[in-house]
Amino acid sequence: MVISINKELLEAILEGARRLYPRETMLLLRGRKSKKSVEINDLLIPPLATYGHGFSSLPLHMLPMDFSLVGTAHSHPSGNLTPSHADLNHFFGVVLMITAFPFRNHENVAIYNRSGEKLTLQVTKA
Numbered sequence: 001m002v003i004s005i006n007k008e009l010l011e012a013i014l015e016g017a018r019r020l021y022p023r024e025t026m027l028l029l030r031g032r033k034s035k036k037s038v039e040i041n042d043l044l045i046p047p048l049a050t051y052g053h054g055f056s057s058l059p060l061h062m063l064p065m066d067f068s069l070v071g072t073a074h075s076h077p078s079g080n081l082t083p084s085h086a087d088l089n090h091f092f093g094v095v096l097m098i099t100a101f102p103f104r105n106h107e108n109v110a111i112y113n114r115s116g117e118k119l120t121l122q123v124t125k126a
Contacts, residue, residue, distance in 0.1 A: 003095055003111050004122040005040040010106060013043065017075035017103040024056035024075050028063070029097065031070040038070050038095055053077075060092075071095035075103065081110040088116050095119065 017025050026049045030042035044066075046058040056074050063069075071093030079101040087096060096112045111119045 001036060001038065001113065002120050002122055003038045003040065004124055007123050007125055009040065009043065010109065010123055013073050013097070014099055014103045014105070014108065017077075017099045020051055020075070021101065021103070022077045023051040023053055024077060025051060025073075025099075026056035026058055027073040028066075028069055029071045029073055029093070029095065030066070030068045032068070033070050033094055040070060040095075040097075042068075043073070044069075055086075057090075063092075069093055071097065073097035073099065075099045075101075077101050081108075083112050083116055088112075088114070097121075 013027060026046055028044040028046050029040050030044060031038055031040040047062045049058040050056060076098055081098055081100045083096060083098060091114050098110050100108050106123050109121060111121045113119055
């Protein structure tokens, strides 16, 4: 499965992670999905999310009823791009995007499916 995201949107996600560093961020990803691809085209800041040192969380009962949600994005201030067991156990949607310190560019981003398998991330121009 190929995942695509606009360069400007990816930069906004990375900027948010830089601003909250050393706390973790949590965002909801909107887009379109098919059997072979997911196009991420927007993001939402989840209501009542908690951004802490070594964790981020959101109350699932507060999620909007939005069928365009395709997954979540959150940061790992440690620099580790690998999803933790907690990340995979709290998986929402079809993709999990992890951004890692120093949050500079697409090399500091990885995207995974529900099984923890790394997917191809394609960054498109604006």
